[in-house]
Amino acid sequence: MATAxxxxxxxxxxxxxxxxxxxxxxxxxxxxxxxxxxxHPWQVLAEQxxxxxxxxxxxxxxxxxxxxxxxLGLVVRHRSLGIxxxxxxxxxVPDQDVTRVGHxxxxxxxxxxxxxxPRRLPEWPFNLFCMIHGVRRDQVLAQLEHIVQRHxxxxxxxxxxxxxxxxxxxxxxxxxxxxx
Amino acid sequence: MNTxxxxxxxxxxxxxxxxxxPLAPYPYxxxxxxLGLSEEELLERLARLRDSGVLTRFGPMYxxxxxGGGLTLAALAVPEADYERVAGxxxxxxxxxxxxxxEHRLNMWFVLATESAERIPEVVAELETATGLRVFxxxxxxxxxxxxxxxx
Numbered sequence: 179m180a181t182a183x184x185x186x187x188x189x190x191x192x193x194x195x196x197x198x199x200x201x202x203x204x205x206x207x208x209x210x211x212x213x214x215x216x217x218h219p220w221q222v223l224a225e226q227x228x229x230x231x232x233x234x235x236x237x238x239x240x241x242x243x244x245x246x247x248x249x250l251g252l253v254v255r256h257r258s259l260g261i262x263x264x265x266x267x268x269x270x271v272p273d274q275d276v277t278r279v280g281h282x283x284x285x286x287x288x289x290x291x292x293x294x295x296p297r298r299l300p301e302w303p304f305n306l307f308c309m310i311h312g313v314r315r316d317q318v319l320a321q322l323e324h325i326v327q328r329h330x331x332x333x334x335x336x337x338x339x340x341x342x343x344x345x346x347x348x349x350x351x352x353x354x355x356x357x358x
Numbered sequence: 359m360n361t362x363x364x365x366x367x368x369x370x371x372x373x374x375x376x377x378x379x380p381l382a383p384y385p386y387x388x389x390x391x392x393l394g395l396s397e398e399e400l401l402e403r404l405a406r407l408r409d410s411g412v413l414t415r416f417g418p419m420y421x422x423x424x425x426g427g428g429l430t431l432a433a434l435a436v437p438e439a440d441y442e443r444v445a446g447x448x449x450x451x452x453x454x455x456x457x458x459x460x461e462h463r464l465n466m467w468f469v470l471a472t473e474s475a476e477r478i479p480e481v482v483a484e485l486e487t488a489t490g491l492r493v494f495x496x497x498x499x500x501x502x503x504x505x506x507x508x509x510x
Contacts, residue, residue, distance in 0.1 A: 213417035215405050217384055217397055231383065238381055238418075245421055251378040253415040259364070266460065266467070277500075284502035292502040295431065298494050302464065307431075307496075339460040339467075 201227045202237060213250070256311055263312045263340065267322060268304035270297075270335040276306055282329050283308045288321040304337070315340060364412070367395065371403055372412070428478035429471050430497040433464040434489065441465070447488050453481045464494060 204227035284292040312318035390400040
């Protein structure tokens with residue numbers, strides 16, 4: 179009598195790599211192509227990889243709970259909507275304050291990403307990165323100014339790096355949101 | 359690329375679905391009801407937005423690290439005269455996923471995405487050899503969760 183294996187990320191990933199669950203692997207490959215735009219999408223995926231609809235949905239639920247899948251949504255191509263100003267704002271925050279400032283920035287609606295990263299001294303003292311998107315540069319800078327004023331961040335050294343254009347924009351199998 | 363004209367319904371759909379689709383057998387009918395549209399109209403509009411390039415992706419956003427892969431943000435300080443040449447060198451690496459020019463001394467920013475975490479330092483070393491430049495490797499230490507939502 180086999181005991182049930184506790185569901186952990188490790189076992190789930192092993193399951194998914196297991197020969198017996200090649201159907202789950204197939205499901206993941208299908209999902210990487212995106213979700214079918216049909217009324218009954220999980221059923222379509224289930225038929226394609228030889229699972230029941232309920233199994234597909236349980237799998238999706240698990241992958242979301244385990245953090246394998248962050249979100250089931252859509253990604254907007256900013257530039258197609260005229261959102262051409264993309265600023266990476268980098269901050270040199272004292273280590274003891276970085277968590278607080280990170281949470282503060284992340285709560286701002288203008289901020290689409292907020293990560294702590296290592297400093298690379300002496301050339302690169304910045305340890306907190308956030309992205310702000312907007313239609314025009316002046317609008318992005320005004321939003322940043324509001325954020326600085328509202329939260330009293332004027333004393334924290336920061337720089338704004340605007341992007342010029344992407345040399346390479348892969349569709350990407352993963353949600354490479356680091357620079358979007 | 360031309361800026362596309364979106365109508366009120368398109369904007370409502372994009373704003374709603376950036377928060378994700380419900381995990382239900384008929385998810386679109388639920389979202390359509392929220393937005394006061396028919397399911398058919400919602401699907402037609404989504405297909406149009408996808409085909410016209412407004413949406414780059416529709417479906418699950420994976421955590422690359424959780425899939426056992428490596429992911430990092432890296433930068434180079436490239437002399438202006440060498441910029442195109444170095445961009446071409448990076449282009450030959452399948453692990454380089456996005457490459458942006460930014461206005462700073464560190465002017466080339468890109469993401470490295472590899473099948474395994476161990477591969478990241480190897481690719482960094484290969485890039486340094488290929489370009490003769492120091493790679494500033496700045497992996498994510500902590501993510502502060504934002505509501506990934508761009509009002510359109």
